Amino acid sequence: METAKIIKVAGPVVVASGLKNAKMYDVVKVSGQKLIGEIIELNKDLATIQVYEETSGIGPGEPVFSTDMPLSVELGPGLISSIYDGIQRPLDILKSTSGNFITRGAEAYAVDRKKKWDFEPTSKKGDKVISGDIIGSVQESSVVKQKIMIPYGIQGEIKEIYKDKFTVTDTIALIKDQEGSIHEIKMLQKWPVREPRPFKKKLPPIEPLITGQRTIDMLFPITKGGTACIPGPFGSGKTVVQHQISKWCNAEIILFIGCGERGNEMTDVLLEFPELIDPYSGKPLMERTILIANTSNMPVAAREASVYTGITIAEYYRDMGYNVALIADSTSRWAEAMREISGRLEEMPGEEGFPAYLGTRISSFYERSGRAKCLGSDDKEGTLSIVGAVSPPGGDLSEPVTQNTLRTVQVFWSLQDRLAYKRHFPAIDWLTSYSLYLSGLTEYYNKKIGEEYMELRNKSMALLQEEAELEEIVRLVGVDALSTHEKLVLETARSIREDFLLQDAFDSTDAYCSTKKQFLILKLIMMFHENAEKVIEDGVTIEKINALPVKAKIIRAKYIEEKNLKTFNEIEKEIISQISSTTD
Amino acid sequence: MIKEYLTISDVAGPLIVVEKTIDVKYQELVEIELSSGEIRRGQVLEITEDKAVVQVFEGTRGVDVSNTQVRFLGKVIELPISLDVLGRIFDGSGRPIDDGPQIIAEKKLDINGNPINPYARDYPNNFIQTGISSIDVLNTLVRGQKLPIFSGSGLPHAKLASQIARQSKVLGKEEKFAVVFAAMGITFEEANFFISDFRRTGAIEKSVMFINLANNPAVERIITPRMALTCAEYLAFEKGMHVLVILTDMTNYCEALREVSAARKEVPGRRGYPGYLYTDLATLYERAGRIKGKKGTITLIPILTMPEDDKTHPIPDLTGYITEGQIILSRELHHKGIYPPINVLPSLSRLKDKGIGLNKTREDHANVMNQLFASYARGKEAKELAVILGEAALTEIDKKYVKLSDNFEEVFVKQGEDENRTIEESLDIGWKLLTILPKEELKRIKDKFIEKYLPTDITTEDKNINAIKD
């Protein structure tokens, strides 16, 4: 055992001397209380350690123990439905061992060691296998089958493979490599969080990640394997949008990271997800979800680690060939944790006190997303999408975290407090948001949703743009200066905003909207517009058009149940007949 | 073992550096004895092998390097507590200032507390009726919520906070409640207002007050809210009480933090506030909440004055990022004579959705709320237009919206300082206002509620304020 000693304590940063063989990012245990820490700087005999737990009451002279291991996560059956802190300690277990408050030095295995899983082999004795090959699976939850893969760095021939109930540390297979040595394969693997898990190669994303949110799917879509950010001032709806995506998107695995945010928001997920039914699998949402909760009042160094813990677990499921969505709320708190640690290290600060490496850290985090050809001989494909919230101080997007994020992500959902004040939710600004995936997805959408999709989208975007210009005019000279056609544009734009974009996350029918229904609603609105345009040329007044009873049906269209989509046909007919009757 | 030193090497702002220290711990409590015999308290901020940086709560005036003695007490700062604290008044570091006896402690608690395990939390969803329409209907407060008041200098936040403290109740239940009040750097007048208001209403019996006034030591403000919250945790989670905590004024708290940070020569974040301000505030605010299986709750109302009424200033900004909404007071409404001058549009209660509706408030609540918000917003917008172009430029329907928004401020937002409206009364006022609009405009309300609740005995023509007020 090493006999290293603390020589300095400043908040979450501790300096120790005498740690032999210390390596960067090695995990150490600090003081007799065995607080978990990680080496983040080495200077001759001195190691600077960020400590993942509160350091009060710790002082110079106390011992530091090395573990010779980098900060790693445990991977194996039992991850699904768990809630972990930033360094993968299971919060449900901690509650039962140490009570309602998180006390220091608490330890628990991330993956249950006692539980037995039914291991179902899919390979057999004599098979030749390489890293990443799936040799069997266990039913981890009612919807997720965890595929058991040959760990990275091992290949050879299966000497034995067993079918039985196993714990994660039992040996399930024996592999003999070329040198003739035997490797025991267990379901439990470990992986250092700061190192991306390897894959064969990256492929361009081609399919949308459907979220059930109209503004996102129809106007600014994200892909399976894509990246998006949601910046917005406080209360503009970042968390609600991210919860909506976690609930309704068509990924198979969801990783939600509450990074430096509110405790109650995690509770909300914990109470709600087991109750809500996934529209794709028909099973409770919790059965595909893993939560990482390092709330704002939990130690700041563990907050820094939480995004890495989350993404490594996400990569693990991607490697099995799943579509994984990682939702991080909020990446700004992660950046601030970096800033705090950097400040304690007395590093030369960059912009607004953030460390100079902020940009690289952000981009290398988002680079861990993508559609990938995974390791293994079967060429399976997995995707990992990342949606990150950004909380810019004062809502000012020129700040470093937003700017560095925008440099790497492909989708920008810009939340505006001005919309939130009007209770227009989701408060995604249609004029400034964008998705760079749009052109790549056109074909998919046209084929899967409706041929006119792209045309419809572009027309409605043009109307919204025109509305903004017309509003300028109205502000200067009043609405009377507008032509009837321009008044119609304003009406239709309002309809697009209120009857299509506005989507109530708390309404049981409206919270999730299938792409089919999204398309149908938008089609109604545009159909009304185009038909009205024609009769306006014949001199029909805007008042007469606005008074048509079918407008009320368009307003209520979002509340039509998914099983009654036939109703849209009838409304379409009514639109045509009612508008044409105005010329009688 | 208590260690005593005469080895102060530096004094800078609120900080002293003590040398040749042995076995001192991070955040250890420190006693500083001046040559005059005066004793001050402090806390270790940084510790190396033979040197400790200590912040002195009462400031360093009069500290010298040769005669001042420093004692390290071998423990972190603790609050001695028992149920006897109810009805008592303490200074900002927890010493009685009401001529009562010392507290005989049932236990001593580390004032920093520990973070609540997110898994142990229960979601706040019990509606608190404050009797104030603009809060109850539009920005509903629930038990265990943290909902700050963003105010400005000269605005009536103190009145509003004490009205909330006085009137708050959970419908249909009689339960043990308490108020914990922490003042940081407020004036004698303001503190006195709270104390006498609590006395007047008898609330003082159920209150614990920690008072640090404007002329009390600034750095002490860093521990005052921690004392208060530790006390609240004890009352709520060990004694099963529903505790309302009022912290005022958080702006002064943040300034004290900034002072210490500057003295440590830390890299400043925005406007000179330390980069860890968010985390620091979160360790206070997140102590509010509910815990599964515990009867008591902590509801937190921090009050802060926004410098220049600027919501993007770091103090309101970071607070808003942590709390579950905010009540924003408006100078404009205050000048119009409207009390409480709550600007409902940028105000928000994030926990309202699970605290309202059938069996909690009333089935039509969510619909009425959304409709009032949307209509008021539209009316305000139209009014802005009218300012530039004149009333005549408005469409007929926009004129109705303008009328609604004016009435809304006058009869819905405005109410008496002792006026305690039930949630039904508040909702009904909302419905009366909505009669100003044609029925078709009530797009956010379900038809069945319109049928059931929309008053029909009010003529749709010519409604003036008085007709609505009736």
Ligand SMILES: Nc1ncnc2c1ncn2[C@@H]1O[C@H](COP(=O)(O)OP(=O)(O)OP(=O)(O)O)[C@@H](O)[C@H]1O
């Ligand atoms: N789609 C929505 N439907 C209905 N209400 C919404 C929607 N989005 C947001 N809201 C309302 O806005 C409030 C604030 O949203 P949210 O908590 O997501 O904000 P945020 O941007 O995450 O803020 P912060 O940065 O402080 O965490 C919610 O509590 C809810 O009342």
Ligand SMILES: [Mg+2]
């Ligand atoms: Mg949020």
